[in-house]
Amino acid sequence: MVDTKINNFAISRWRAEFVDPAMERAYHLHVEADVAQFLARALKLWALLLTVFAWADWLQLGNSPGFYILSGLRMAHVCLLLCLAFVLPLKPHWATWGWPVTIVAIAGYPLFFAYPYIMPDTGAMGLAIMMMMLLSVYVFVPNRLGLTNLVALIGFAMVIFNSIIAGATLSQLILVTIVLAWPVSIGYAAAHRINTGNRKAFRALRLAENTNLELEEEMTRRKTLEVELQRQALTDPLTGLSNRRQYELLFRRELERHRRHGTRLAMGMIDLDHFKRINDEHGHEFGDQVLRTVAETLQEPLRSCDILGRFGGEEFILILPEASLQQGIEVAERMRKALRSAAVIKDGKTIHITATFAITEVCDKDENISDLIRRADEALYEGKRDGRDRVMEAAAA
Ligand SMILES: Nc1nc2c(ncn2[C@@H]2O[C@H](COP(=O)(O)OP(=O)(O)OP(=O)(O)O)[C@@H](O)[C@H]2O)c(=O)[nH]1
Numbered sequence: 001m002v003d004t005k006i007n008n009f010a011i012s013r014w015r016a017e018f019v020d021p022a023m024e025r026a027y028h029l030h031v032e033a034d035v036a037q038f039l040a041r042a043l044k045l046w047a048l049l050l051t052v053f054a055w056a057d058w059l060q061l062g063n064s065p066g067f068y069i070l071s072g073l074r075m076a077h078v079c080l081l082l083c084l085a086f087v088l089p090l091k092p093h094w095a096t097w098g099w100p101v102t103i104v105a106i107a108g109y110p111l112f113f114a115y116p117y118i119m120p121d122t123g124a125m126g127l128a129i130m131m132m133m134l135l136s137v138y139v140f141v142p143n144r145l146g147l148t149n150l151v152a153l154i155g156f157a158m159v160i161f162n163s164i165i166a167g168a169t170l171s172q173l174i175l176v177t178i179v180l181a182w183p184v185s186i187g188y189a190a191a192h193r194i195n196t197g198n199r200k201a202f203r204a205l206r207l208a209e210n211t212n213l214e215l216e217e218e219m220t221r222r223k224t225l226e227v228e229l230q231r232q233a234l235t236d237p238l239t240g241l242s243n244r245r246q247y248e249l250l251f252r253r254e255l256e257r258h259r260r261h262g263t264r265l266a267m268g269m270i271d272l273d274h275f276k277r278i279n280d281e282h283g284h285e286f287g288d289q290v291l292r293t294v295a296e297t298l299q300e301p302l303r304s305c306d307i308l309g310r311f312g313g314e315e316f317i318l319i320l321p322e323a324s325l326q327q328g329i330e331v332a333e334r335m336r337k338a339l340r341s342a343a344v345i346k347d348g349k350t351i352h353i354t355a356t357f358a359i360t361e362v363c364d365k366d367e368n369i370s371d372l373i374r375r376a377d378e379a380l381y382e383g384k385r386d387g388r389d390r391v392m393e394a395a396a397a
Pocket residue numbers: 238271272273274275276277279283284285286287288291312313314384388
C-alpha cells in the first residue's frame with residue numbers, strides 16, 4: 001500500500017516529477033504501458049518524416065557525395081528510431097526510464113550538424129527545422145522533463161557552435177538564441193504542464209484508492225465487531241456456552257420443527273454436585289475454572305446439532321434435536337461418565353466433579369421450554385435426594 005502522507009505526493013517544481021523516488025517509481029509503473037505505446041508511435045512517425053525529407057535533399061543535391069552523406073546519417077538515425085520503437089513493447093520500462101529515447105534523440109544531431117556544411121545556403125531552413133524539432137521533443141515525444149532539457153540544450157549548443165563556425169556576428173548569435181529560446185520556453189512550459197497534470201491525476205487516483213482501502217478496512221473491522229458483539233450477546237461469558245437468550249431461541253426453532261415434521265426432541269438439565277463445597281474449599285476463581293472445564297467436558301460426547309447452554313450458576317441445559325427420551329438418557333450417561341473421568345488439578349490434588357442429570361422429551365402438552373424445565377427440575381431434585389451422580393428420567397405424565 002502506498003503511504004498516504006501528503007509529503008510523499010509532493011511534485012518537484014522544475015523537473016515536474018514526484019520528489020519521493022518511490023512515488024515516482026510507482027507512477028512510472030502505472031503509466032509505462034501507455035507511455036511506451038505512445039512513444040513507439042511517435043518514434044515511427046519521426047522516422048517516417050526523416051525518410052520523406054530525403055526527397056528534399058535529392059532535389060537540392062542530386063546524385064552527389066553530399067546527398068549520400070546526409071542519406072547515410074538520415075538512415076542511421078531512422079534505424080535507431082525504429083529499433084527503439086520495436087523494442088519498447090518488449091521493454092516498456094525503457095519509455096519511462098527516459099535514457100533510451102534521450103540517446104536516440106541526441107544521436108540525430110550529427111545530421112543537423114552536417115547540414116550547414118553540405119548545404120551552406122539552407123541556414124534559415126536549418127534553424128526553422130531545429131525550432132520545430134525542439135518544440136516536438138518537448139510536446140510530442142514523451143520523456144522525463146530533465147532529459148528533454150538535456151536534448152534541447154545540446155541542440156541549442158550545436159546551433160550556436162555551427163553559427164560561430166559559419167562566422168556569425170554577435171548580434172546574429174543573439175538573434176539565433178532568441179529565436180531558439182522561443183520553442184524551448186514554450187515547449188518546456190507545455191511539457192511541464194503535461195507532466196505535472198499527469199502526476200496530479202495519479203495522486204488523486206492513489207488518494208482515492210487509499211480512501212477506499214481505509215473504508216474497506218473500517219467495514220471489515222465493524223463487521224468483525226458486529227459478529228463479536230452478536231457472539232457476546234448470545235453466549236455465556238464464563239463458559240462460552242449458549243446463554244438463555246440463545247438456547248431459548250434455538251429451542252423454539254426445534255419445537256417448531258417437532259410440531260411441523262413430528263421430529264423427536266429431548267431436553268435435559270444438568271446440576272453439578274456439591275459445587276458449593278468446591279467454591280468454599282478452593283475459592284470462587286477456582287470454581288470458575290471448574291465450570292469452564294465442565295463446559296468443555298460436557299460438550300465432548302455431543303453432536304454438532306446438540307445445544308448445551310448455561311442455565312445459571314452450576315446448572316446447564318441440554319437440547320437434543322431428533323433424539324428420543326431413551327437416546328437422551330444414553331447421551332446423558334456418556335456425559336456423566338466423561339465428567340466423572342475428567343479431573344481438575346489444584347495444588348497437586350486431583351478434584352473430581354460429578355453432576356446429576358435429568359432427561360425429558362417434548363410431548364404434545366408442552367407449550368414452551370419452561371414446561372420441560374419444570375419436569376426436569378423435579379427429576380433433578382429426586383436425583384439429588386437419591387445420592388447424586390446419576391441420570392434421571394423425567395417422562396411426561
Ligand atoms: N465459582 C462460581 N460459583 C458459582 C457461580 N454461580 C453459582 N456459583 C456457586 O454455585 C454454588 C451452588 O450451590 P448450591 O446451589 O448449594 O448447590 P451445590 O453445592 O452444587 O449442591 P447440590 O446441587 O445440592 O449438589 C454456590 O456456592 C454458588 O455461589 C459462578 O459463576 N462461579
